[in-house]
Amino acid sequence: MASWRNWSGELSCTPERLARPSGTEGVVTAVRQAAAEGRRVRPVGSGHSFTPLAVTDEVMLDLSACDRILHVDRERHRVRVGAGIRLRDLAEALASRGLAMENLGDIDRQTLAGATATGTHGTGPDFGNLSTQIRSLRLVDGLGQIHDLGPDTDGDGGGEQLLAARIGLGALGVVTEIELEVVDAFVLRGHDNTEPLTRVMDEFEQRVAAHRHFEFYAFPYSDRALTRTNDPVDGPPRPPGPLASWLTERLLTTYALEGISRIGRRVPSAIPRLNRFVARAAGEHVRVDASHRVFASARDVRFTEMELSVPRAAGMELLGEILDLIERERFPVNFPIEVRTAAGDDNLLSPAHGRDATYIAVHNFVGLPYREYFDAVWELARRHDARPHWGKRHPATAADLQALYPRWDDFARVRSELDPEGRFANDHLDRVLGPVAG
Ligand SMILES: Cc1cc2nc3c(=O)[nH]c(=O)nc-3n(C[C@H](O)[C@H](O)[C@H](O)COP(=O)(O)OP(=O)(O)OC[C@H]3O[C@@H](n4cnc5c(N)ncnc54)[C@H](O)[C@@H]3O)c2cc1C
Structure with a gap:
């Protein structure tokens, strides 16, 4: 075993x-x-x-051996791939054919099926989560039968099974192949900067509207934010040399962060000062490279995380409430809070279902207490109709979640069609989805 x-x-x-x-x-x-x-x-x-x-x-x-590029239709911007392919391998394979995914999250180590099954997203008001790029998929249901799900394949003309399976939590079946819509390869200029937090919060909507991809990190106990702005540029990629790449990816984002996090774990009372130091030290940094290399960073420092999707307009209010909460309760939080946006979509269990979203992610270094902090943030966020990211920690149960998803019952029906015997259930799915409907 x-x-x-x-x-x-x-x-x-x-x-x-x-x-x-x-x-x-x-x-x-x-x-x-x-x-x-x-x-x-x-x-x-x-x-x-x-x-x-x-x-x-x-x-x-484990679907990691289902990782082949099966078909590329350059004209129609469609690719069909094994569902277990890693995002990084997919991005490199697309780049070698002059193609790219329109958006990605902040790492590229996940598999395509795993990332889409939980609604993994990047940032940008015009882009839905990665699942919205899926045009069709092949799935093996709980009886071992194969289904090819597309917009019109399940008899109702609405593609309801596809809308369910795009963010299916692995509860509907095993996805073995995915057809994606892709775009022509593009080059991004990524600009990271540290700025006053109040200014960034006040200008949030303008910046989101003005840039293709804008996000920021708010450092608890500090008045600074790290902003990250990615926009397309003409001209060739200018990848950093190996030394520059090691300095930013490894030395700064891994070793320095790891060291600072360890000090914070040993001396929690030092966390406010450490956060203020990191927020100021982060500095300014520009990269011009192929889109997938600018989107994704190395994340080697182990942390735990909860992420909440709220209606776009509620994002800054909730962030302010969380920062106040941390200071009031003196929670030992030495990871910044990440703020991103996504376009609303129609996937049945998408945290951005039916509404444009601001995503707010709270983290803590593994080994530091997080539960009291995350629970308190969840209570604040509930007042803004927050929906949790399916792949990240949250205390919500099926009863809580049912009230947040207008098409919850449609998902439950598709689940009972594709997995009538609960072959794909486990304790966690029992908690967040409930048992398969009889
Ligand atoms: C360092 C780090 C950075 C992250 N960054 C982001 C980010 O920027 N944006 C964001 O939204 N999320 C982010 N996440 C969360 C992450 O993208 C999700 O948790 C994602 O689901 C992980 O994909 P995975 O391949 O590891 O899948 P797993 O975690 O192994 O599985 C996730 C789900 O997918 C299901 N699944 C896997 N394969 C299949 C299949 N073939 N068929 C059906 N179901 C399947 C599993 O059953 C499970 O329900 C991050 C996580 C980490 C640790």
Whole structure:
């Protein structure tokens, strides 16, 4: 029996069987075998979720061998790929063909199926989460049957099964192939800067509107913010040399942050001073490179995280409330709060379903207390109709979530169609989705 651990190291399990099929037929065989044995199945990507979505002591299906580029239609800007491909490998393969994904999150280590299953997103008011780039997908259901889901394939003409499966939490079946809409490759100029927090908050809407991708990090106990602005530019990429890249990616964002986080863990009373120091020291930094290399950074310092999607206009109010809360309660928080935006979409369980979103992410270094802090933030955010990121920690239950998603019952119906026996259930899904409807 092989054991499994997630990226942050906080979750682990020892599945009875860990299968690594290399295509749809292998997944069918694994699901049918599990069904015959009465065992439950959890698909897993690269283990970057903070919630125990993939945790199982029964059968774990690792899709990392389903990672091929299957078809590229350059004219129509469509690609079909194995669902277990890592975002980084996909981005490099697209770049070599003059193509790119229109937007990405801040790392590229996740698998495509894993990232889209939880609604992973980047930033930018004109861009939905990554799942909105999916045009069709192939899925093996709980009975081991293959479905090709597209806009018109499930009989109702509305593509309801696709709208459910684009952010399916691995609760509807195992996705083996994904067809994506992509764009022509582009070069981004990424500009990071430290600025007064109040100015950034006051100008948030203008900056979001003025740039293709704007986000910022607010440092608790500090009056500074780190802004990150990415806009397309003409001309070739100018990738940094290996030394410059090591300095920014490794020395500053990993070793320095790790060291400062460790000091904060040992001496929590030093955290306000450390945060003020980091916020000022971050400085200004410009990169001009292929889009996927500007979007993604190295994230080697282990942290835990909760992220909440609120209606766009509520974002700055909630951020102010969280910063006040931290100071009032003296929570030992030595990670900045990340603020991003996304366009609303129609995927049934998208945290941005039906509304443009501001995403606010709170973190803490692994080993520092986080639960009281996250719970208090959740209570504040609930007043703004916050919906939690599915892959990140949150205390919400199915009863809480049902009230937040207008098409919750449609998702439950699709789930009972595709997984009538609860083959893909686990304890966490029981908590956040409830049991499969009978
Ligand atoms: C350092 C770090 C940075 C992050 N940055 C961002 C960010 O910028 N934006 C953001 O929104 N999120 C971000 N996340 C969260 C992350 O993108 C999500 O948790 C994502 O789901 C992880 O993908 P994964 O491949 O590791 O999947 P896993 O965590 O392994 O699995 C996630 C879910 O996908 C399901 N799944 C996996 N493969 C399949 C399949 N083939 N078929 C069906 N279901 C499947 C699993 O069952 C599970 O429910 C970050 C996480 C970390 C640790």
